[in-house]
Structures are given as C-alpha cells and as structure tokens.
Amino acid sequence: MAKKVALLQGNEACAHGALYAGCRFFGGYPITPSTEVAEVMAVELPKIGGTFIQMEDEIGAMASILGAALTGAKAFTATSGPGMSLKQELIGYACMAEIPCVIVNVMRGGPSTGMPTGPSQSDVMQARWGTHGDHPAIALAPSSCQEIFSETVRAFNLAETYRMPVQILLDEINGHMRERIEIPEPGDLEVLNRQLPTVAPEDYKPFDDTQGDVPPLAAFGSDYRYHVTGLNKAADGFPTSKPELVDAEKRRQLRKIEANQAHIEKNEEYRVEDAEVILVAYGTISRSARAAVDHLRNDGIKAGLFRPITLWPFPEKRMARLAEQARAIVVPEMNLGQLILEIERATRRVCPVEGIGRVDGELITPAEIVAKVKEVL
Amino acid sequence: MSKRYELRFSGAGGQGLITAGIIMAEAAAIIEGRYTAQSQSYGPEARGGASKSEVIISDEPIDYPKATAVDACLALTQQAADKYAAGVKPGGMLLLDSDFVKRDPEGDFRIVKFPIIRTAKDEVGREIVANVVALGAMVALTGIISRESGEQAVIARVPEAFIELNKKAYNTGFEKVKALLA
Amino acid sequence: MAFDYEQYLRPGKLPHIWCPGCGHGIVMKGLLRAIDRCGLQKNNTAIVSGTGCASRLPGYVDFNTLHTAHGRAAAFATGIKMAKPEMDVLVVGGDGDGIAIGGNHFIHACRRNIDMTYVLMNNYIYGMTGGQFSPCTPTGDRTSTTPYGNPDPIFDVAKLAIGAGATFVARTTAFHATQIDKLITAGLRHKGMAVIEVLDDCPTAFGRHNKFRSVVEMMKRLKDIAVPTQAASQMSPDQLRGKILTGILHQEEKPEYCEQYQQVIARAQAAAKF
Numbered sequence: 077m078a079k080k081v082a083l084l085q086g087n088e089a090c091a092h093g094a095l096y097a098g099c100r101f102f103g104g105y106p107i108t109p110s111t112e113v114a115e116v117m118a119v120e121l122p123k124i125g126g127t128f129i130q131m132e133d134e135i136g137a138m139a140s141i142l143g144a145a146l147t148g149a150k151a152f153t154a155t156s157g158p159g160m161s162l163k164q165e166l167i168g169y170a171c172m173a174e175i176p177c178v179i180v181n182v183m184r185g186g187p188s189t190g191m192p193t194g195p196s197q198s199d200v201m202q203a204r205w206g207t208h209g210d211h212p213a214i215a216l217a218p219s220s221c222q223e224i225f226s227e228t229v230r231a232f233n234l235a236e237t238y239r240m241p242v243q244i245l246l247d248e249i250n251g252h253m254r255e256r257i258e259i260p261e262p263g264d265l266e267v268l269n270r271q272l273p274t275v276a277p278e279d280y281k282p283f284d285d286t287q288g289d290v291p292p293l294a295a296f297g298s299d300y301r302y303h304v305t306g307l308n309k310a311a312d313g314f315p316t317s318k319p320e321l322v323d324a325e326k327r328r329q330l331r332k333i334e335a336n337q338a339h340i341e342k343n344e345e346y347r348v349e350d351a352e353v354i355l356v357a358y359g360t361i362s363r364s365a366r367a368a369v370d371h372l373r374n375d376g377i378k379a380g381l382f383r384p385i386t387l388w389p390f391p392e393k394r395m396a397r398l399a400e401q402a403r404a405i406v407v408p409e410m411n412l413g414q415l416i417l418e419i420e421r422a423t424r425r426v427c428p429v430e431g432i433g434r435v436d437g438e439l440i441t442p443a444e445i446v447a448k449v450k451e452v453l
Numbered sequence: 454m455s456k457r458y459e460l461r462f463s464g465a466g467g468q469g470l471i472t473a474g475i476i477m478a479e480a481a482a483i484i485e486g487r488y489t490a491q492s493q494s495y496g497p498e499a500r501g502g503a504s505k506s507e508v509i510i511s512d513e514p515i516d517y518p519k520a521t522a523v524d525a526c527l528a529l530t531q532q533a534a535d536k537y538a539a540g541v542k543p544g545g546m547l548l549l550d551s552d553f554v555k556r557d558p559e560g561d562f563r564i565v566k567f568p569i570i571r572t573a574k575d576e577v578g579r580e581i582v583a584n585v586v587a588l589g590a591m592v593a594l595t596g597i598i599s600r601e602s603g604e605q606a607v608i609a610r611v612p613e614a615f616i617e618l619n620k621k622a623y624n625t626g627f628e629k630v631k632a633l634l635a
Numbered sequence: 636m637a638f639d640y641e642q643y644l645r646p647g648k649l650p651h652i653w654c655p656g657c658g659h660g661i662v663m664k665g666l667l668r669a670i671d672r673c674g675l676q677k678n679n680t681a682i683v684s685g686t687g688c689a690s691r692l693p694g695y696v697d698f699n700t701l702h703t704a705h706g707r708a709a710a711f712a713t714g715i716k717m718a719k720p721e722m723d724v725l726v727v728g729g730d731g732d733g734i735a736i737g738g739n740h741f742i743h744a745c746r747r748n749i750d751m752t753y754v755l756m757n758n759y760i761y762g763m764t765g766g767q768f769s770p771c772t773p774t775g776d777r778t779s780t781t782p783y784g785n786p787d788p789i790f791d792v793a794k795l796a797i798g799a800g801a802t803f804v805a806r807t808t809a810f811h812a813t814q815i816d817k818l819i820t821a822g823l824r825h826k827g828m829a830v831i832e833v834l835d836d837c838p839t840a841f842g843r844h845n846k847f848r849s850v851v852e853m854m855k856r857l858k859d860i861a862v863p864t865q866a867a868s869q870m871s872p873d874q875l876r877g878k879i880l881t882g883i884l885h886q887e888e889k890p891e892y893c894e895q896y897q898q899v900i901a902r903a904q905a906a907a908k909f
Contacts, residue, residue, distance in 0.1 A: 083475070083482045083489065101718050122903035127717045127896065132743035136710035139703065139740070143683070143714025146701065147722070151714070169704050253518050254475060254491040256482030296681050296699040297719045303645075303694055305702040306686075314648065314694060360518065367516040442517050 079258040086250040087154075089221040089257055090180050091116035093228030094152045096260065097267055099178070100126035101151040103140030105133055105159060108192040109248040110182035113154035134162035138179075142166060145175045146304065148295030150232055152178045157186045160199055160206065167241050168207030169306045171329065174283070174293070176235035176270055178228070180244040182251040183410075185437055194437025195248035197359055198411035203243050204388050210326055212333045214340060215243040215388040217358040221255035226265060227385065233268040234340060238332045239290050245387065247410065249360040249439060273300060282313045283325070289332050333389050342385040343394060347373065351380025352403045353449050356395070356419055358384050361408050361440050368445035379449060387415065392422035399423035404452045408432040408440045428452065457511045458597050459520040462587070463537045464529030466504040469584030472610075473527075474506030476588055480598045480606035481510045490518045503532060510597055525595045527587055529569060534558050548587070548594055548630070565594060567629050573622060582622035589626030593634070600627060643667045643677075645697045652691050656842075656850030658809025658835040659689050662756050665815030665833075666727070667696065672816065673823045680723045683712040685737055688763045689729040689756040689835075706737030709744040712751055720893040723823070724751040730771040731761045734790050738770070745799035748827045749892040754819060755792055755830060756809075758837040766840030777844040796830040797885045803829035804885040808857040809836060811881065821883060827891045834861075834879065 084092065091113045094102075102117035114130070121128040127144070131137040134155055141151035155163060160181045170177055183199045185191030199206075203215035214234050218227035228244060235242040273280050273292040282302045284291050291311075294300030307315040308322040316322065333340065344362075347369055348354060357365035362383045372379035382398055384391050399405060404427055407416040412433040420429050430452050434440050460477060462470040471493045478491035493506040507520045522542035528534035529550045538558030541547055547558065549566040557564055569590065573583035585607060592603040604623055611619045644667075653659045670680070680698045684690035686705035693700035699722075703711045708726045716724045726733075726744075733741050733755050744753070760778060761767040768778040770790045777784060796804045803825040805818040815833060822829030836842065836853040847853045864882040867875060 081483050081486070083479045083491070101714070103714060119903075122896075122900040123907045125900055125904075129713070129717055129896075131710060131713070132739050135707065136713075136740050136743070139707045139710030140714035140717070142703075143701070143711040143716075144718035145714075146699075147715055147719040149718045151718075165704055166707065249492065249518065252492065254478055254489075255515075256487070256489050296701075296715060297679060297722045299678060301678055301697065301699050303700045303702070305694070306704055307702070363516040363518055370516075439517075439519055441521065443521075 079261075081256060081258055083254050084221055084257050085112055085252055085254050086221045086224045086246055087112035087182065087252065088116050089225040090154070090228045090244065090246065091120070092259065093225040094178065094232065095120055095124075096225070096265065097150060097229040097232035098269070099150045099152045099232065100124070101141060101144035101149040102126075102128050102153065103131050103137040103144065103151070104153050105131055105137045105155065107134070107156045107159045109184055109251050110154040110156045110159075110180065112251070113180060113182075117152070134159040135165060138163045138166040141177050142170055142173075142175050145177050146296045148298070150176070150236070152180075154180045154182070156182045157184045157190060157199065158188065160202060164202075164207040168209060168211060170241040171207065171211035172306050173304050174239040174291070174329070175241070176239050176293070177241050178231045178235050178244065179241060180228070180246060182246045182248065184248055185435065191437050193248065195360065195439065196410045196435065196437070197245070197247055197361065198414065198435070199245060200387060200409070200411065200414040203245060210330065212238075212240055212329050213243070213388045214238070214240065214333065214386070215245055216385060217245045217387045218385060219250065219359055219362050219383070221250070221253065222257045223385070224250065225257055226260070229265050229267065230342075233266060236268050236270040237290070238336070239270065239293055240332065245359060247360050277301070281311045283309060284311045285328055289328050289335065337389050340386055340389060341391045343391050344383040344385060346381040346383070348380030348382060348398060350378055351401070352378045353380070353453065354398050354402045354405045355379060355381045355445065355449075356384070356405060356407045356415070357381065357409065358387060358415065361410060364440050364442050365408055365445055367442035368449070371442055371446045372449055375446075377449065377453065390418045390422060392418075395419060395422040396424070399426050402427045404449075405429045406432065406445065406449055406452060408445050408448075410434050410440065456513050457509060457515070458595070459523045460508045460510070460591065460595065460597070461520055461523045461526040461537060461540065462506040462591070463527060463533035464504055465533070466502045468504065468529055469581075470504050470527075470529070471506045473584040473588045474508050476606045476610055477591065477598065477603070478508045479609065480602040481508070484602040484605050485598055487511065488513060488515050490515045492518055503536065505533070505537065525591060527591055528554060529583070529587065531555060538562070546594055548590055565630060565633055567633065569626070572625060572629060577618065577622045577625055579618060582619055585619050585622035586626035589623035590630040593627040593630035638668055638671070640664060640667055643670065643696055645695060648695050651695055653688060654839045656836065656838040656853075657688070658758070658833070659692065659756055661809045661812050662754065662815055662833050662835065663692050663695065665812060666725075666754060666819055668816035669819035669823060672820050675723045675823070679721070680725070681712070681715050682725045682727060683708045683715065684726065685728045685732040686763075687729040687732040687761070689727060690732055692727045706732055706735070707740060708732070709737060709740040709753065713744060713747070713749055716749055716751055716893060717896065720750075726751060726753040728755060729762070730755065730757040730759065730792070731769040734792060734795070735770050742795065742799035745796050745801035745828050745830065747892040748800055748802050748889050750826055750828070752819065752822045752829045752831070755832045756835045757792055757832055758835040758841060760837050760841040762837045762840045766837075766844060778841070779844065792832045793830070793884050800828070800889075801830045801885070802827035802887050802889050803883070805830070805883045806832045806834070806879065807881045808834040808861050810854050810857040811861060814881065818883065825886065827889060
C-alpha cells in the first residue's frame with residue numbers, strides 16, 4: 077500500500093508526531109515561531125477525545141501538562157525563546173518529581189524578545205542547564221520535517237521510559253519549512269509507554285528504586301494514591317532532608333541518563349570514514365554542513381559531517397574518537413559558540429576546534445562553511 | 454534539467470505568494486513525489502511589507518533548504534523585483550507584473566512580463582486569484598512540474614465553490630506565458 | 636460521635652510543620668469534614684497546593700496529593716481536571732502563593748469556571764519565609780519588609796474571585812470552625828469554580844510584628860471583624876467599617892469549563908465526519 081504523503085511544516089510534523097506517539101493533552105501559550113504546533117493540536121486533539129487548552133501564560137501551560145501527565149496522559153507543550161525561559165521553573169519540577177512530558181522549543185534569536193521571526197540555535201545550553209540545580213536533561217535536535225516527526229515520537233518514548241521532561245529543539249527555519257513527508261502507519265514506529273506499578277496499592281512507593289533507576293509511575297485517579305512534591309524526598313514521595321537520601325535521589329536521577337546513554341544517543345555520520353576535517357552540526361545548519369562536505373570533497377578536501385541528533389546527553393565518546401582521526405573540527409552553529417564548548421570538552425582539544433557563529437537571523441550557508449574549512453587547514 | 458531547481462515567489466504581503474509557493478510545492482511533493490522544500494520569509498506584518506516564498510524541487514534529498522541560485526523568480530512589485538532579481542542565476546528567468554514593475558532589473562536573465570493582477574481582475578473576474586494566475590504562469594515558464602499536477606494541486610487546496618474560478622485563473626496564467634514564450 | 640479524622644490522615648506524617656496557634660490545622664479539619672460529608676472517594680480526589688505553610692497540607696492527607704511550585708497550584712489542578720474530568724479536584728494554599736505569584740493562574744481558573752474547589756487560607760503574610768508582606772497584608776501593618784508600615788493597598792480575595800468569574804465565592808475565618816466545613820461542602824457541591832477564603836492567623840510572623848500579644852487575641856479579632864452577610868444588610872456603613880462579610884458572598888450558575896470542552900470535542904468529531 078502506498079504511504080500517505082503530505083507536505084508539512086516542521087511545526088506541523090512535530091504536532092503530528094506527538095499525536096502518533098499517543099499524546100492526548102496539549103497545554104500551550106501562543107508564541108512565534110512555535111504557534112503552528114498549538115494550532116494543529118487544537119484541531120486534532122478534540123477529534124480523538126484529547127484535550128487542548130490554551131493557558132494564561134507559559135508557566136501555566138507547563139503546569140497544566142504536568143498535572144495532566146500525572147493522570148496518565150502523554151502531555152506536550154510548545155514554545156520558543158522567552159517562553160522557554162519562563163518554563164524553566166517547572167522543567168525543574170518535572171525533573172525533580174520525575175514526570176514525563178515533552179516540550180518543543182522552536183528556537184529564535186535572543187536574549188529577551190530578540191528576533192521573534194528569525195532563526196537561531198542559541199538555546200543549546202539552556203536546554204542543558206536552564207533550570208536551577210543538578211538535573212538530568214535530554215534534548216533532541218532533528219533536521220528535516222520527516223525527522224522532526226520521528227524524533228518527536230522518540231521524545232515521547234524517552235520521556236515515558238525515563239520519567240522525565242524531554243526537549244525537542246527546532247528553529248525558525250525547520251519549524252516553518254515545508255517538506256514532503258511520509259506519514260508512518262501505526263506500528264511503523266515504536267511507541268513506548270511508562271511503566272505502571274504492579275505492587276499492591278498499599279505497597280506502592282512512587283520513587284522506589286529497588287527495581288531500577290526509573291520507578292514505575294501510577295496515575296492519579298487509579299487504584300494508587302501517592303504524594304508528589306518538588307522537595308527532595310524519600311522513596312515514599314514524602315519530603316526528606318536526610319543527607320544520604322537526598323544524595324541518593326539526585327544521583328539516581330542523573331544515573332537515568334548516564335547509565336542509558338547508549339540507548340538515548342542518536343547521531344548521523346556522513347563521509348567521515350577517511351575525513352580529515354570533521355564538521356559538527358545539528359538541526360537546520362547540519363543541512364548546510366552536509367552540502368559543504370560535498371563541495372569540499374569536490375575540491376579534494378576530505379571532509380565529513382558528524383551530526384548529533386541527541387544533543388543532550390552529548391555523544392562524547394564517538395566525538396572523541398572522531399577527533400583522533402581529524403586534523404581539525406569545524407562547528408557551525410547559529411549562536412556565538414554553545415555546542416562547541418561541549419565538543420572541546422569531549423575531544424580534549426586533541427585537534428583544533430573552530431566555530432562559525434551567526435546571530436543575525438540568517439542561515440549559515442554551505443559557502444561560508446567551505447571558506448572556513450579552507451582557512452583552518 | 455539540473456537536479457536542484459529553485460523558484461522564488463515575491464511581492465507584497467497579502468498577495469497570496471506564500472500560498473502560491475505552497476501549491477507549487479504540493480504539486481511537486483505530493484502529486485509528482487519529488488523532494489521538495491518550501492520556505493518563506495516572515496515579517497510581523499500580516500499584510501503589506503515584502504513577502505517571499507521559496508520552493509526547491511530536486512530529484513535528490515535537499516540539504517541547504519533556502520535558495521542560493523534562483524532558476525525562476527516571480528516579482529509582483531517594483532520593490533520585490535529590485536530586491537530579488539540579483540538572486541537569479543545567470544541564464545535564469547524573471548516573471549514580472551508589467552503594470553507594477555516599470556523598471557526592469559538588469560542582469561543575465563530572461564524577463565517575461567504581463568499584467569498579472571489586471572489579468573486576474575479583468576479576464577478571470579477576481580483580483581484575489583492573481584496568485585493563482587501567477588502560479589499558472591510560473592508553471593508554464595519553468596516546466597518544472599507538469600501543467601496537470603499544478604492544476605490538481607490548485608483544486609486540492611481551494612474550497613469547492615471556488616474551484617472553477619481558480620482553475621480559470623491557473624489556466625489563464627499558463628496560457629498567457631505559453632503565448633509569450635511561443 | 637466525634638468525627639474520625641484519622642481515616643483521612645496519612646499515618647506517620649504528623650506532627651505537621653505549623654506553629655502552635657496557627658489556624659491552618661483548623662482549616663484542614665474543616666476540609667476533611669467537608670470531604671467526608673460530600674462522600675468524595677480518596678482515589679478519585681486530587682488535592683493540589685503550591686508552596687508555603689498552607690501548601691504543606693496535602694502531605695498530611697490521604698488522597699492523590701500534589702505539592703507544586705510556588706503559585707502554580709491552580710494551573711497544575713487545571714491540567715488534572717481537564718485530563719480526567721471525573722476526578723474531584725481541590726486546591727489549597729495561602730495568600731502570597733495564590734494571589735501574588737499565583738495571581739494569574741488564580742484569576743484565569745476563576746474565569747474558566749472550571750469545576751474545582753479552592754480553599755485559600757489568608758493569614759495576611761508570607762509565613763514560611765519569615766513574615767514578609769503579601770498582597771493581603773492590610774495597609775499600614777508591619778512585617779519584616781514593611782518595617783515602617785505597609786504602603787500597599789490590599790487585594791480583596793473574594794471580590795477578585797467574583798470579578799474574575801468564579802461562580803461560588805464564600806468567606807469565613809479560622810475562628811468559625813463549623814462554618815469552614817459548611818462553606819467548603821457547599822463549594823464542593825457547586826458545579827464550577829468555588830473559592831472559599833478563610834481568614835487565618837499567623838501568630839509567629841504576623842502577630843509578632845503587629846502587637847498581638849496572644850493567639851487568643853488574634854482569634855478574638857477574627858471573631859470580632861466577621862459579620863454574616865444577612866446581618867450586614869441590617870447594619871449602617873459606620874457599623875460595617877473595619878468589618879468583613881462572611882458566608883456565601885456570591886453564587887451563580889454558568890457553563891462549567893470541562894463541560895464546555897466536551898462540546899468542543901463533540902463539534903470537532905461531528906465536523907470530522909463530513
């Protein structure tokens with residue numbers, strides 16, 4: 077049977093990916109350039125009995141999806157720059173209380189109001205460290221509209237698997253760009269659900285780590301009753317300030333990522349086998365970098381592209397290995413040097429690491445990357 | 454035909470150019486099954502101001518999603534013609550509304566022009582379908598998609614009551630350019 | 636027979652954190668009596684709070700309980716109620732939490748007229764942080780951040796709720812213990828957003844700064860300033876000066892938000908059929 081084909085904006089593909097993943101609750105607040113995500117959810121969710129609510133502000137939107145997620149729903153919100161700053165408070169809450177949810181941030185120029193209709197990739201570090209305190213982070217940066225669809229499905233899977241918020245980073249370009257995409261049939265892509273408790277209700281502890289680092293999560297309104305708080309807490313969910321329990325809780329939350337990095341990580345490599353220059357790029361800019369690789373190869377320069385799709389946790393081991401074979405690493409990104417810091421850390425600068433930064437709302441072109449590579453070599 | 458073909462639709466906000474670009478992209482992507490990327494420049498103004506929509510059609514996956522060397526450009530205003538003609542590649546084509554673009558941009562490209570908006574008003578009967586007249590004209594000018602695919606994409610997008618009007622607009626634009634090229 | 640509070644309290648979670656003389660415990664007991672009277676089921680009930688002294692209440696009671704970030708309770712509760720409308724959802728919290736940092740969520744929950752019951756314990760102060768003024772601290776009063784007297788005018792919580800669209804608004808005080816459960820009961824039975832403001836005392840932070848010599852004195856003040864709405868209609872403006880009205884201040888029938896959204900679902904599904 078022929079696949080269903082559509083021409084979709086990245087933002088629309090993101091919304092349809094969420095629906096495919098089983099999302100049944102969207103709480104949002106309008107903000108450019110993410111609004112199409114909310115608009116699709118407003119049309120589609122009521123058709124399948126799901127809930128769309130436009131909340132009074134960005135924080136309220138984030139709060140509403142966490143409330144919904146605790147009832148068992150897969151919940152989702154969309155925002156951009158300034159809205160992401162506001163959501164940080166409750167992203168921290170979601171990390172602490174271990175509530176699965178997905179947030180898409182269609183990045184725009186900043187700080188502050190910045191450039192609402194201009195693309196940017198300047199929230200890379202915010203995605204990792206935006207909320208206060210030590211906390212785990214997963215952030216995905218898809219490139220094409222097809223990949224936005226499939227990575228949104230994966231974002232829900234990761235959120236459900238690890239009981240935590242997962243961020244999707246788009247930008248104004250791939251959020252608004254339309255591309256032909258094949259809509260997967262049900263079953264084509266894996267869809268995962270959170271683990272539910274199997275113990276008797278009276279024995280249920282929402283943060284019991286005796287069976288693993290990701291405790292099963294019961295739904296409000298089921299046979300299980302429990303307490304949720306943003307305070308440090310013991311396995312039973314009630315506040316504690318006992319040093320050994322606080323320490324164990326924090327370390328377990330980080331271990332959810334560290335111990336499962338191989339499962340969470342996803343990268344794409346293009347012509348890296350014999351590459352002497354490795355371009356590292358993500359999201360829309362990876363498309364410029366891929367074109368640059370072909371240009372450079374035509375000019376006799378052995379270039380390759382390493383494209384992290386999972387930005388956090390950063391695929392540091394693979395990056396380090398590629399650095400060993402490279403004469404130089406070039407990192408084009410629409411900011412003034414964010415992921416490059418992580419690349420420098422991962423590679424321990426065994427070869428020169430050079431950035432190309434642009435913050436004027438224009439894409440980095442393949443020609444700019446080619447020129448930079450020739451300058452570096 | 455090279456494997457990557459770039460089109461640009463430009464004019465003022467509110468002229469329906471983004472829609473024209475989307476219909477072109479739908480024809481290429483959905484009806485003809487080709488790799489297609491459509492993008493646009495957004496301004497905070499919904500009406501007036503400059504507006505631009507780009508469509509890239511390719512037989513291979515598209516990497517850089519914006520136009521770099523435009524094969525064919527439509528400009529409905531003098532401002533758009535002045536601003537975007539420079540992006541047209543040597544040997545490319547420029548389609549102009551002859552009522553609104555009084556000074557032809559200079560460069561190594563072929564210029565084709567006719568009163569696009571007036572044609573919509575007087576020959577089709579509604580100025581609002583000028584973008585579909587322009588779309589038909591661009592299809593005839595470029596041959597990048599078939600005439601039938603374009604028409605099918607127009608029909609798929611417009612409400613039932615407006616199908617005949619839009620078909621007429623599309624085919625009028627197509628025939629105008631076909632005659633000019635003959 | 637004495638009411639059995641134990642059945643609703645989580646074993647081992649007391650003593651609570653509230654200071655001796657604080658009225659929050661009186662409100663909690665009233666809340667439990669109301670829940671019992673309305674026959675709410677533990678598994679089907681969610682009690683949501685923000686952050687602050689009053690917001691610790693959910694930790695002590697045996698329901699689905701959610702202790703959230705400062706001010707955000709109404710928005711979390713909205714998410715729960717919209718995702719599972721069959722649940723009974725209550726919000727509890729203080730004046731700083733609900734009316735200052737959470738003011739936006741509060742007024743919009745009222746505007747939507749979503750079916751939940753919000754018990755707001757107004758003790759005129761931020762207690763947990765050590766006694767700073769809130770939007771409900773009377774003008775001229777002293778707190779640790781208004782050492783020369785509070786220059787701010789107050790929010791009247793009940794008027795704010797009515798103005799914002801809540802369809803059930805009532806007020807009482809921690810002194811009027813039996814009225815607390817009567818009003819919360821009426822609020823729970825009301826379809827739509829019910830706000831019950833309970834004027835409360837904070838001997839530690841508010842009393843200390845404002846020359847109340849004892850809890851008894853603070854309680855006596857709550858008793859003295861309260862005037863039931865029926866009695867108030869017989870009183871002159873002079874007699875009402877410095878008083879506050881208690882009882883059901885406002886009740887009306889208006890479309891409830893979850894039901895409105897069910898109609899959205901029906902319209903979307905009908906449109907999708909064509």
